[in-house]
Amino acid sequence: MxxxxxxxxxxxxxxxxxxxxxxxxxxxxxxxxxxxxxxxxxxxxxxxxxxxxxxxxxxxxxxxxxxxxxxxxxxxxxxxxxxxxxxxxxxxxxxxxxxxxxxxxxxxxxxxxxxxxxxxxxxxxxxxxxxxxxxxxxxxxxxxxxxxxxxxxxxxxxxxxxxxxxxxxxxxxxxxxxxxxxxxxxxxxxxxxxxxxxxxxxxxxxxxxxxxxxxxxxxxxxxxxxxxxxxxxxxxxxxxxxxxxxxxxxxxxxxxxxxxMGSINPVVILPGAIAARMETIAEGLVTSVTLGAGQFCTNPGLVLVIDSTETRQFIELAESKMESRASGVLLNASVERGLVKAVAETTRHAAVQTLTGAATIQAEGFCYPNTVLITHSQDF
Amino acid sequence: MxxxxxxxxxxxxxxxxxxxxxxxxxxxxxxxxxxxxxxxxxxxxxxxxxxxxxxxxxxxxxxxxxxxxxxxxxxxxxxxxxxxxxxxxxxxxxxxxxxxxxxxxxxxxxxxxxxxxxxxxxxxxxxxxxxxxxxxxxxxxxxxxxxxxxxxxxxxxxxxxxxxxxxxxxxxxxxxxxxxxxxxxxxxxxxxxxxxxxxxxxxxxxxxxxxxxxxxxxxxxxxxxxxxxxxxxxxxxxxxxxxxxxxxxxxxxxxxxxxxMGSINPVVILPGAIAARMETIAEGLVTSVTLGAGQFCTNPGLVLVIDSTETRQFIELAESKMESRASGVLLNASVERGLVKAVAETTRHAAVQTLTGAATIQAEGFCYPNTVLITHSQDF
Missing domain, CATH: 3.40.605.10 (Aldehyde Dehydrogenase; Chain A, domain 1)
Incomplete structure (x- = not known):
């Protein structure tokens, strides 16, 4: 038609x-x-x-x-x-x-x-x-x-x-x-x-x-x-x-x-769960975060964990999974601009550390790398 | 106490x-x-x-x-x-x-x-x-x-x-x-x-x-x-x-x-009702309008009738009942001021005629005379 x-x-x-x-x-x-x-x-x-x-x-x-x-x-x-x-x-x-x-x-x-x-x-x-x-x-x-x-x-x-x-x-x-x-x-x-x-x-x-x-x-x-x-x-x-x-x-x-309207959908992961099912949870989390190039209402935006040796292993694992997964095509120029702006505002804080992503990339379509930032509860 | x-x-x-x-x-x-x-x-x-x-x-x-x-x-x-x-x-x-x-x-x-x-x-x-x-x-x-x-x-x-x-x-x-x-x-x-x-x-x-x-x-x-x-x-x-x-x-x-919040509570009275129960309706209407010095949520503020000889008799009857009924004590100075202002604004229209009331009166307490104004649907 x-x-x-x-x-x-x-x-x-x-x-x-x-x-x-x-x-x-x-x-x-x-x-x-x-x-x-x-x-x-x-x-x-x-x-x-x-x-x-x-x-x-x-x-x-x-x-x-x-x-x-x-x-x-x-x-x-x-x-x-x-x-x-x-x-x-x-x-x-x-x-x-x-x-x-x-x-x-x-x-x-x-x-x-x-x-x-x-x-x-x-x-x-x-x-x-x-x-x-x-x-x-x-x-x-x-x-x-x-x-x-x-x-x-x-x-x-x-x-x-x-x-x-x-x-x-x-x-x-x-x-x-x-x-x-x-x-x-x-x-x-x-x-x-x-x-x-x-x-x-x-x-x-x-x-x-x-x-x-x-x-x-x-x-x-x-x-x-x-x-x-x-x-x-x-x-x-x-x-x-x-x-x-x-x-x-x-x-x-x-x-x-x-x-x-928008939500950051916080997810809480307790040490016992990490100890018991680290790989499954990391895989599930990364899949959930990247689903639909971050455009689902249910995409987690904030993950709360308690610092420990195992938690650090978990973060490393999740980070490497985020890094190795291809980033999706973004819906439009406005979504791309919004991501660039939001990440720049967040990483401006001294207490925020970039684990992966947080940089513009050259691509044929609208795109932004999968990004993981970290901070501590006392700075949040 | x-x-x-x-x-x-x-x-x-x-x-x-x-x-x-x-x-x-x-x-x-x-x-x-x-x-x-x-x-x-x-x-x-x-x-x-x-x-x-x-x-x-x-x-x-x-x-x-x-x-x-x-x-x-x-x-x-x-x-x-x-x-x-x-x-x-x-x-x-x-x-x-x-x-x-x-x-x-x-x-x-x-x-x-x-x-x-x-x-x-x-x-x-x-x-x-x-x-x-x-x-x-x-x-x-x-x-x-x-x-x-x-x-x-x-x-x-x-x-x-x-x-x-x-x-x-x-x-x-x-x-x-x-x-x-x-x-x-x-x-x-x-x-x-x-x-x-x-x-x-x-x-x-x-x-x-x-x-x-x-x-x-x-x-x-x-x-x-x-x-x-x-x-x-x-x-x-x-x-x-x-x-x-x-x-x-x-x-x-x-x-x-x-x-x-405020309402004018319109009341519709049809000719058949006036023909059958003129006195009862006029008495009920006037009692309802003046109840609690006009401070009930249910006080009618607007009465819609169809012009006829009997309707005119009804209006005359209601008017005389309103006139002869003692006006109540108003709650406070602000209510008195509000009435003076609202009636002045309404009677400013050429198509609005005052049947009774619509004038300030001298009284010991806060007061305003029972007021009846009339207009026609084509001017409303």
């Missing part, structure tokens, strides 16, 4: 803007051929207004319709076949094994939400019937309205256009406006095609979904400030998440931001 | 500051004899630090201890007897019938939370045991940590020192720092005595409760910005609530604000 670089706004294509950007192949740093357009304020307004209009209908949809829609989205994503996987691989360098698994996770999430709807307890309905002392009080969760989803760079399917945030909003009957991640705009456009087909197939109002492209802060800020928007889902860095939260909190009517 | 004007900080009394204020009897506008001190930044820091220290213990308390404590607080409030009611009446002018009822509501709330703890479902425990596709996932609610409660002026018991926000935080095992409302500081001090006695009787850590007095914005802002504070409960005006929300959202680590 040809990639246009245009937005999906309530089932129609749009490209009013003049600013454009391209994706970049992280393995070769070559820019793609397609120009993607930054969404304009008027396009953003059209997307949110259409979403608010759609919500008038979808808020009252029986769950059976929402179930059908979620399953249709999963089906249409699978129907994109290898084209989706190849496009995502070109834009992220994540490889077909990982991407095939992530696609299964994404369609699995959509179907899991469909099953949750069938089961029904998610509305948390509470009925307290009247007694002599108390009136009849009833409570249940209900859909909030148009939701903006800011996609993440590191999961082009599972935390992107049709990822968990979108699936959960759809399941509740909330229209979604996705701000695509500029790291994989073609992958986003293909996924938007799949969602749009499901909208047509299920007879949903067109405004139930829009996809906006953009590589500037302004696109996101304008979207968050739209008065008809009711919530934001975000996955990404602490810095970007905080900016989004601040904008949402400063609105005349503040709206909730559901953000999944 | 003599009123000192001092704060309760983790069971000890404190009055380090130099700025003071007094309460004012709203029936006579006479200031009280006791000087109350504005809490200083160091007093605020001591209160929150003691709360964080107390939380290390109380977060792990079995519910049986919390049940006993909540019931002890209710008991100690009742043990204050008429002194509490008389003090509150002097500071708020709400009258002994209303205050007796409100005290019962307050002790009832404390006991209701004790019963909720016994029942246990409030932790919303969910256990999803592992299957082939899914790891074991467990979820439950847990206490968040030190909570600041900003008391309201209009309910000196039920939304004040030992009111619903405090009771719910206590029930969860969260220490509370109450910022007393400057409208009823002596009432607040007496209630704090009751809570403090319950703390001593139940062997709770002293920092589980503190009471800070203050009539400046600074006291509240400093409290909200304290890094060890984890949540805020607030009941009051939209303006004050928004300022509190903004401060909490701008912290390096934003914290949730649970705010109950």
């Amino acid at each position: 040809p990639i246009s670089g245009h937005h999906f706004i309530a089932s129609t294509r749009s490209a009013e803007g003049h600013q454009t950007f391209t994706s970049v192949n992280p393995r070769t740093k070559t820019p793609g051929n397609v120009q993607f357009f930054n969404a304009t304020p008027s396009e953003i307004d059209r997307a949110v207004t259409a979403a608010a209009e759609a919500f008038k209908t979808t808020r009252n949809f029986p769950t059976s319709l929402l179930v059908r829609f979620l399953e249709a989205v999963a089906y249409e994503i699978e129907a994109l076949g290898d084209e989706l996987l190849n496009t995502a691989d070109m834009e992220t360098g994540l490889g077909s094994t990982r991407l095939t698994g992530e696609r299964a996770r994404t369609t699995g999430q959509l179907r899991a939400f469909a099953n949750l709807l069938r089961e029904g307890s998610y509305v948390e309905a509470i009925i307290d019937t009247a007694t002599a002392d108390r009136p009849d009080i009833r409570r249940m969760l209900f859909p909030i309205g148009p939701v903006a989803v800011f996609a993440a760079s590191n999961f082009p399917f599972a935390f992107s256009v049709a990822g968990g945030d979108t699936a959960s909003a759809f399941a509740a009957g909330c229209p979604v406006i996705v701000k695509a991640h500029p790291g994989h705009p073609a992958t986003s456009e293909l996924t938007a095609h799949a969602i749009n087909r499901a909208i047509v197939a299920c007879g949903f109002p067109a405004g139930f979904f829009s996809l906006l492209q953009g590589d500037t802060v302004e696109v996101g800020q304008t979207l968050i400030q739209h008065p008809l928007l009711e919530a934001v889902g975000f996955t990404g860095s602490l810095r970007a998440g905080r900016a989004i939260f601040d904008t949402a909190a400063a609105r005349p009517k503040p709206i909730p931001v559901y953000a999944e | 003599p009123i000192s004007g001092h704060h309760f900080i983790a069971s000890t009394r404190s009055a380090e500051g130099h700025q003071t204020f007094t309460s004012v009897n709203p029936r006579t506008k006479t200031p009280g004899n006791v000087q109350f001190f504005n809490a200083t930044p160091s007093e605020i820091d001591r209160a929150v630090t003691a709360a964080a220290e107390a939380f290390k213990t109380t977060r792990n308390f079995p519910t049986s201890l919390l049940v006993r404590f909540l019931e002890a607080v209710a008991y100690e409030i009742e043990a204050l007897g008429d002194e509490l009611l008389n003090t509150a009446d002097m500071e708020t002018g709400l009258g002994s019938t209303r205050l007796t009822g409100e005290r019962a509501r307050t002790t009832g709330q404390l006991r209701a939370f004790a019963n909720l703890l016994r029942e246990g479902s409030y932790v919303e425990a969910i256990i999803d045991t592992a299957t082939a596709d899914r790891p074991d996932i467990r979820r439950m609610l847990f206490p968040i940590g030190p909570v600041a409660v900003f008391a309201a002026s209009n309910f000196p018991f039920a939304f004040s020192v030992a009111g619903g926000d405090t009771a719910s935080a206590f029930a969860a095992g969260c220490p509370v720092i109450v910022k007393a409302h400057p409208g009823h500081p002596a009432t607040s001090e007496l209630t704090a005595h009751a809570i403090n006695r319950a703390i001593v009787a139940c062997g709770f850590p002293a920092g589980f409760f503190s009471l800070l007095q203050g009539d400046t914005v600074e006291v509240g802002q400093t409290l909200i910005q304290h890094p060890l504070l984890e949540a805020v409960g607030f009941t009051g005006s939209l303006r004050a609530g928004r300022a509190i929300f903004d401060t909490a959202a701008a912290r390096p680590k934003p914290i949730p604000v649970y705010a109950e």
Whole structure:
């Protein structure tokens, strides 16, 4: 399917803007051929207004319709076949094994939400019937309205256009406006095609979904400030998440931001474990740290150990494993810059010693060597 | 019991500051004899630090201890007897019938939370045991940590020192720092005595409760910005609530604000109802509007009717009932000022017509005439 670089706004294509950007192949740093357009304020307004209009209908949809829609989205994503996987691989360098698994996770999430709807307890309905002392009080969760989803760079399917945030909003009957991640705009456009087909197939109002492209802060800020928007889902860095939260909190009517942001995932390894299983733990740790070129939410960033002769052997072993393992292709230039900056800031402290890595390397793609730094608890 | 004007900080009394204020009897506008001190930044820091220290213990308390404590607080409030009611009446002018009822509501709330703890479902425990596709996932609610409660002026018991926000935080095992409302500081001090006695009787850590007095914005802002504070409960005006929300959202680590703020409570009356029960509805409406001098959350502020001959008769009837009913004593100077300002802003519109009220009146206490304004939907 040809990639246009245009937005999906309530089932129609749009490209009013003049600013454009391209994706970049992280393995070769070559820019793609397609120009993607930054969404304009008027396009953003059209997307949110259409979403608010759609919500008038979808808020009252029986769950059976929402179930059908979620399953249709999963089906249409699978129907994109290898084209989706190849496009995502070109834009992220994540490889077909990982991407095939992530696609299964994404369609699995959509179907899991469909099953949750069938089961029904998610509305948390509470009925307290009247007694002599108390009136009849009833409570249940209900859909909030148009939701903006800011996609993440590191999961082009599972935390992107049709990822968990979108699936959960759809399941509740909330229209979604996705701000695509500029790291994989073609992958986003293909996924938007799949969602749009499901909208047509299920007879949903067109405004139930829009996809906006953009590589500037302004696109996101304008979207968050739209008065008809009711919530934001975000996955990404602490810095970007905080900016989004601040904008949402400063609105005349503040709206909730559901953000999944950075963590250092500390791991504690006790001497007994090192004594008993040094090789297994070192191998497991290094595999875990380097998984997905450090772009999994579960990558450990901090390992706490108690100093001893065996611990020193363990550190040496882990260090040599880190050194000998090939470093992965990083997602994009911004991830590479972020690593260079973070390591430089950390190694500036006199109490931090570099065991391996911590230097820029020449490579065809975006890259940084596997790095191990060490310090002591009294200096931390 | 003599009123000192001092704060309760983790069971000890404190009055380090130099700025003071007094309460004012709203029936006579006479200031009280006791000087109350504005809490200083160091007093605020001591209160929150003691709360964080107390939380290390109380977060792990079995519910049986919390049940006993909540019931002890209710008991100690009742043990204050008429002194509490008389003090509150002097500071708020709400009258002994209303205050007796409100005290019962307050002790009832404390006991209701004790019963909720016994029942246990409030932790919303969910256990999803592992299957082939899914790891074991467990979820439950847990206490968040030190909570600041900003008391309201209009309910000196039920939304004040030992009111619903405090009771719910206590029930969860969260220490509370109450910022007393400057409208009823002596009432607040007496209630704090009751809570403090319950703390001593139940062997709770002293920092589980503190009471800070203050009539400046600074006291509240400093409290909200304290890094060890984890949540805020607030009941009051939209303006004050928004300022509190903004401060909490701008912290390096934003914290949730649970705010109950102003509403206009619109009431819709259809022609059929007017035709069938004009007198009953007019009487009920006027009673509801004037209840508690307009200081109940349920006071209707906006009545929507469809123009007709009978509707006009109804409006005339309601107007004459509003006019002939004595206007209540307002809580304080700020409420009086707020009414004058709001009515002036509304009547400035050419399309708004005054039926009755909307003028300042000379009275011994804080007062404003019962007011009815009218406009049409096309001008609204």
